[in-house]
Amino acid sequence: MIRFKTLYMRLWSAISLLIILVFAVFMVFQWQLMQGFYFDQQAQQMAANAQQLASMIESAQNSDEVEQQVSMISRFLNAGITILSRDDLVQGQSGSMVGMMNGRGHNPAMLSRRDYSQLLSGNTVVYKSNMPMRYTENIVAATPILIEQQIAGAVVMHVPAETLLSVVSVINMRTLWLAVILMLIAMLFALWLSNYISRPLTAMRNATLDIAAGHFSKKVNIKGEDELGQLASAINYMSSELAKLDQMRRDLIANVSHELRTPLSLIRGYSEALKDGVVKDTEQQKQYVDIILDETARLQKLVSDLLDLSQLESGSLSINPHPFSISRCIHEICRRFEAAAAKNQIELTASADDNIIVHADEGRIEQVLYNLIQNAINHTPTHGRIIVSAEKHDGKAFIQVSDTGRGISPDDLPHIFDKFYKGEHNRKGTGLGLTIARGILTAHGSDITVKSQPNQSTTFAFYLPLYREVA
Structure with missing residues (x-):
């Protein structure tokens, strides 16, 4: 048993069934239409023949001539002919002629009383009827005979309907064969059309399976502006984006591995030195412990940054806005960095207008400022200057x-917010600080901009909503 599992076979089967149904309905209507049309043509022809015979009888000289003409026409047309007198018509109209026989043919008892009345009124009658005792359908045409403008009788002509049906059957059989040929051609076209429609879908299915298996370079070579072409373009776009994501995943693993390897190696090396008693000097032991603590803090910062990055990318970063003084926040963070700035002989200045109350997540904004100031200290040379400012502008x-550091090169500037990007001269940090800072500000509905002049200055800027606008 054939099971139509594929779209190709189901589509072809559906179209084929529709074609067969349409042709079947067409043949039924055509059969009825042809039979009705041919009957009308034959009826008109018989009525004309009957009227012509009546005219010949009207002009005949004697009964022998009438009989001769009737016999000749009957044989020529292969039709039964009955000549009725006026008395026959009168008796038929009264209903007293049924069963009578006439020497020139069958008594047309198939004529109704209404038909006799029509003939007596001078009208021609054409219809279908069954011959008495034979139960065969006939086509009957009857027309009155006029002599000196008086109804003298009638000519009744009838032929078996089988003759008509045989001709119609021949025509219908030829039409049927033509319909079968056309139907086969249509089904072959449906087969091609089904394959034409399903082939791109099959190609796209195979491509998606390859992409699911990790072959992100797989492309669907289907062009067009229709739905299939748009779907193919969407699959190709998906493949490109997945390739980018896969590369980012590989880069993430490589970068994290690199960032973990160095501090872990240092922690292990100094820990083994302390354990084995290689270092005897107390001051040097203290330096080793400080290095271990610094590298541990570095690992902790990396893990914290990775968690924040994961939350940002998944959209699950928690933001709890509330009113707080951004001026106080800036001064507090600058105080935390005073020692680091003084160690590098950098002037760190907080310049914030008093009483600037914003509506934001204070902890997350502190995290943004911490990353920006830390970057500024890392990239500002001795005797440089860092200014952290806040002011009201456009509500x-x-x-x-801002810092007076080495600046950012034009080549690095477009990539500084990319994950793990450190630039040509930057080897400190994890390369995640600016990425996280931008994500936090984006979650606040804000953005961060940067302007830099190499070997002169760099300025990062962002904005926050004032509290009174939210209240």
């Missing part, structure tokens, strides 16, 4: 972190 709090 918002406008915050800037």
